[in-house]
Amino acid sequence: MKSTLERLIPVLYEAVTHVTGIKNTLSLVIQYTKKEFPGYITLVLLPLMKILKQSPEKMGNQIGKYVKKHSQIIQSFRYINGFLNFECTDSYYNELLKELSSSNFLTTTSSDKKTLMIEYSSPNTNKPLHLGHIRNMVLGHSISELFKSVGKKVIKIQILNDRGIHICKSMLAWNKFSGGETPENSGMKGDHLVGKYYVCFEKAYRKEVNDLCAQGFDEKKAKKEAPIMQEVHQLLRLWESGDEKILALWKKMNNWVYQGFKKTYRQLDINFDYTQYESNTYLLGKRVIEEGIKKKVFFYKEDGSVWVDLTKEGLDEKLLLRANGTAVYLTQDLGTTIERFEKYPIDSLIFLVGEEQKYHFRALFIILKKLGYVWADKLFHLSYGMVELPSGKMKSREGIVVDADDLLEQMNQVAKKITKELGKVHDYSSTDLKTLSLGALKYHLLKVDPKKRIMFNPETSVDFKGNTGTYIQYTYSRIRSLERKAMAIASKNIHPYSPSEEEKYLLKILEQYPSLVKSSAENFSPAILANYIYELAKSFNDFYQNVSVKIIQDKNLDQAIFRLKLSILCGEVLKLGLKLLGINMPERM
RNA sequence: AGUCACGUAGCUCAGAUGGAUAGAGCAACUGCCUUCUAAGCAGUUGGUCGCAGGUUCGAGACCUGCCGUGAUUACCA
Missing domain, CATH: 3.30.1360.70 (Arginyl tRNA synthetase N-terminal domain)
Structure with missing residues (x-):
């Protein structure tokens, strides 16, 4: 319409x-x-x-x-x-409400049947997920939903960074210090267990470096020559040579991590259509090297390393193949990107990766363009700001992080406590509580512009009052309650009624929903939608709490019908909107 | 040093394509529950929109310079 x-x-x-x-x-x-x-x-x-x-x-x-x-x-x-x-005219407003309520205006359709792939989450397998990952996942999910709702076909993909020096660190420390600790015999969640040994490694490593420095080594040399670091590199070489014992340990520990991730993903309602494993794709870049050299886009240096010159594009010379013949991150991403376009019928590809990798993706896209891939213009790095603590950046190595599982659990506890204190609903299930705690957390992360950094203060944490997911959920449950009580009126037809300023304002907001969703998708910004939904909820509460006659007691039936239908419509838009943010609605609160 | 972001109330953030008097939430204070759900509503306090120029009838938004914060410029990922 x-x-x-x-x-x-x-x-x-x-x-x-x-x-x-x-x-x-x-x-x-x-x-x-x-x-x-x-x-x-x-x-x-x-x-x-x-x-x-x-x-x-x-x-x-x-x-x-x-x-x-x-x-x-x-x-x-x-x-x-x-x-x-x-x-x-009044009759127009009546007609408008009717159309908004009955037409297909809420189910946005589009002639654009293009397929878009979005990569997000993509964690390393050496440590558990933290709040930064949650921001990524929540953004990824919401943006996927937004694009689906404007008619695109969306493929969600993650690549698990399951190999490399980082996982070797956890493996080495586990071998050295664990005494055979497993998730089963310790009761610890697999990803946390592996993360524990990653931190273990870093501690041992730091100690060795300090000792060496005390012996008169300079720091750079000490870092390189610390025995435990030497051992890690040996472990990586063994892994790459296919050493069976090492591979078995690697598989075992990665599986622990996957079990852990699975649980966290389920808690967050996050899922993917495809998962890639770096261990399967890390060699893919090599054929790109040959291609690039043939096309004279890449060149050799004397030591045999391969480079690309991006100085004309305002970047530097970038390494693509080490002198020892191994691929680097950029090479690998060239490979996986090309593979995605060959393997899947996609028209565009979004990489949802933190802003610290802006430079990397700029280089990646330029190189693909230079290689002549026509789809290089359809690549987009959706860079988002990091989540910071009052003390500064989160540091996994030092264990200074807001752990995803801990946070979810803590929020669940708070939701439970508040629900109990308010004493309105006594038979709340764990699913209901999850709806509330997740709603608060997701909204908290999504309401701010993705490209801005988020300051997270664990002391004050996530609110359940004010401009929050909870507020919107509460508004919705009020509407649902009203709807249940006034069922009889709801089924009647709208008669001409002269709406108040507040009611007209609600119509004004409501009819802008499709264009807001569109703008939200186009700008890759769930925040636009989140703020719109909040404005709607606020305006509804204003209307709801200030009407002089209660809707279900209203003798003026035309007024009651208009108001009720308007309320129901608000509820529907609130629900649909939050759904696009990955947030569910409770029926009662 | 180069490149790229960001800078709006004490704090956390809105302000979609330049338009009317810059808005919310939190915090502080004041009212409103024998209830269509008070996780709410109404109100008070709080702003030289980082600074300086420029474009425009009109700039928080656009341009230039400066200042501040952060990211990045690895034979790490």
């Missing part, structure tokens, strides 16, 4: 042409009237004043008269200070 704005655009242009005589040469500024001013749709006259040396008030009156005469939905207009505000 067409929005009110879309309906009025033609007649407004017509009116301006009629009054001013100017055709096609100007673009009018037409918008929904701001809350503080009376009216529904506004035409900004100021730009016209520049062209015509007429009094804007006079011009506004002429345009207003023309529009009123030629549009059936306009009731009146008012000129204020360079702005022409239009008010619609």
Whole structure:
């Protein structure tokens, strides 16, 4: 269906042409009237004043008269200070509510049937997930949902960084210090167990470095020559040579981690269509090397290493193959990116990866373009800011992190406590509690612009009051409760009713839902939608708590029906909107 | 040093394409529950939108310079 704005655009242009005589040469500024001013749709006259040396008030009156005469939905207009505000007829508002409630305007459709792949999460397998990962996952999920809702086919993919020096560190420390500790015999979640030995390694390593420094080594040398570091590199070589014993340990420990991740993913309702393993893809880049050399995009240096010159693009020379013939991160990503386009029918690819890798992806995309891949323009690095603590960055190596599982558990406890204190619902299930705690956490992370850093204070943590997921969920459960109590009225048809300013404002917000979803997807920003949903919830609560007559007691049946339908519609939009953020709604609170 | 982000109320953040008097939440204070759910509503206090120029009828938004914060520029991933 067409929005009110879309309906009025033609007649407004017509009116301006009629009054001013100017055709096609100007673009009018037409918008929904701001809350503080009376009216529904506004035409900004100021730009016209520049062209015509007429009094804007006079011009506004002429345009207003023309529009009123030629549009059936306009009731009146008012000129204020360079702005022409239009008010619609009561019957239009009734019709609008009817259309919004019954039409397909909530199920956004699109002719764009393109397939988009999004890579997110993609953790290392040497430590458990933390709050930074949660931000990534929650963003990835929401952006996937947003694109689905505007008609794209979305493929969600993660690549598990399951090999390399980092996992060797955990393996070595486990071999040395664990005494055979397993998730089974310790009761510890697998990823936490492996993470424990990663921290273990770092501690032992730091001690060795300090000892060496005390013996007079300089720090750089000490870091390189610490015995335990030597051992790790030996372990990595054994892994790459396919040593069976090492591979068995590697598989065992990775499996512990996967069991752990699986549990956390389930807690967060996160899932993927495909999972890649770096151990399967890390060699893929090598064929790109040959291709690049053949096309003279890459070049050899004397020691046999392979490079690409990106200085013209404002970057540096980047290494693609070490002198010893092994691939680096960039090479590997070239390989996996090409493979994705060959293996899956995708039109574009989004990498949801932290802002610290901006440079990496810039280089990656430029190289692919240089290699002549036509889809290189369809690559997008969705970079997001990191989650910081009051003490600064989170540091996994030192164990200074907000652990994902701990946080989820803690939030669940708080939700339980508050629910109990308020004492309204006594039979809350663990699923209900999860809906609340997850809603609060996800909304907290999604309401801020992805590209901005998030400051997370564990002391104050995530709120359940104010601009929160909880607030929106609460608003929804109020509406559901109302709906249950007023079922009889809800089924009746809408009769003409003259809506209040608050009610018109709700309609104004509601009808903008599809365009907000679209803008949210286009800008890769669930925050846009989150803030819209909050505004809707707030306006609903304002309306709900300030109507003079309770809806279900209202003797004026037309008013009651209008209000009830409006409320139900608000509830539906709140629910759909939060669904796109990956947040569920409770029926009661 | 180069490149790229960000800088809005004490704190955390909105301000989609330049438009009316810059908005929320938290914190502080004041009212409102014999209830269509008070996890709420209404109100008070709180701003030289980092600074300085420029473009424009109009700039928090765009351009230039500066300051501040962060990321990055690894034969790490």
